[in-house]
Amino acid sequence: MALAIVRDICTACGDCESICPTESIIPFKGVYKIVADTCTECEGKFDTAQCLDVCMEDDCIVPA
Ligand code: SF4
Numbered sequence: 001m002a003l004a005i006v007r008d009i010c011t012a013c014g015d016c017e018s019i020c021p022t023e024s025i026i027p028f029k030g031v032y033k034i035v036a037d038t039c040t041e042c043e044g045k046f047d048t049a050q051c052l053d054v055c056m057e058d059d060c061i062v063p064a
Pocket residue numbers: 002003019020021022023024025034038039040041042049050051052
């Protein structure tokens with residue numbers, strides 16, 4: 001259970017990086033990626049996926 005960042009849509013703004021409670025969002029090849037092994041979809045910490053809430057780009061963060 002994890003989310004993923006669509007590389008072609010991510011603008012590398014970095015807004016999602018610091019709000020991830022599991023530190024699963026890392027710089028990768030000029031944009032960002034979500035480490036699927038540690039992404040919990042924020043379950044147990046927040047009611048909604050924090051990266052999805054903060055990202056301004058449509059369809060940038062999707063189910064992995
Ligand atoms: S869904 Fe939550 S845990 Fe997963 S990458 Fe986004 S902010 Fe981090």
